[in-house]
Amino acid sequence: MYDLHIHSIYSDGTAGIEEISKYAQRKGLKIIAITDHCSHEPWGSKLLDLETVMERKSIIESANSGNLIVLNGLETDILWNGRIVFPKGLKKDFFDVIIGSFHMWGNISKWEKSLLSVIRSGMVDIIGHPLAYIGKIPWNIAEKIAITAADCDVALELNSHYSLPDIEFLEICREYGVKFSIGSDAHHLYAIGNVEECLEIAKNLQLKLLDPYIFCKK
Numbered sequence: 001m002y003d004l005h006i007h008s009i010y011s012d013g014t015a016g017i018e019e020i021s022k023y024a025q026r027k028g029l030k031i032i033a034i035t036d037h038c039s040h041e042p043w044g045s046k047l048l049d050l051e052t053v054m055e056r057k058s059i060i061e062s063a064n065s066g067n068l069i070v071l072n073g074l075e076t077d078i079l080w081n082g083r084i085v086f087p088k089g090l091k092k093d094f095f096d097v098i099i100g101s102f103h104m105w106g107n108i109s110k111w112e113k114s115l116l117s118v119i120r121s122g123m124v125d126i127i128g129h130p131l132a133y134i135g136k137i138p139w140n141i142a143e144k145i146a147i148t149a150a151d152c153d154v155a156l157e158l159n160s161h162y163s164l165p166d167i168e169f170l171e172i173c174r175e176y177g178v179k180f181s182i183g184s185d186a187h188h189l190y191a192i193g194n195v196e197e198c199l200e201i202a203k204n205l206q207l208k209l210l211d212p213y214i215f216c217k218k
């Protein structure tokens with residue numbers, strides 16, 4: 001089992017990376033990603049500082065153990081201009097896995113334009129909690145998102161911290177071959193790996209899940 005969406009004290013989580021790793025090992029997880037926020041908002045601003053990002057990376061590396069892989073991840077804010085927030089001076093491959101997410105509500109046309117642009121940018125691997133800040137979307141927009149995500153090989157997330165997308169949206173994604181990632185979005189130790197509901201819906205709807213080992217490239 002894996003969990004590709006966990007926050008530590010490097011953003012708004014309450015646990016240190018060592019602690020997270022030990023807890024995940026006890027829970028029997030095989031791969032986790034520490035995906036702290038990178039944002040202009042106070043809760044994600046630590047990762048805009050290069051020194052902090054480097055320090056966090058070395059702690060993540062030493063949190064790897066024989067039976068647990070800990071990935072150097074990031075959850076970046078998607079902005080209304082179709083860009084993401086990213087630490088200056090770094091390239092995408094500094095991180096093992098990058099989630100792009102909206103964290104504010106906006107109108108549907110701005111949402112669609114920004115999301116499509118980020119999916120096409122090649123800068124993110126996963127769209128975090130895709131419908132959390134928009135709700136139900138018309139089927140023609142859902143189709144456009146699904147086609148683009150599948151074409152660009154960007155996964156959409158089943159996130160257990162937010163309500164899951166509606167079944168109609170998930171079925172459209174399935175039809176176009178979109179891959180899904182599983183994440184708890186844990187901000188506290190106890191929530192790590194609590195992804196049963198996501199796994200169940202993926203199984204019931206026969207959604208295609210991504211292979212988390214593709215991110216273990218280094």
Ligand SMILES: [Zn+2]
Binds near residue numbers: 075101103
């Ligand atoms: Zn998020």
Ligand SMILES: [Zn+2]
Binds near residue numbers: 005075185
């Ligand atoms: Zn998150």
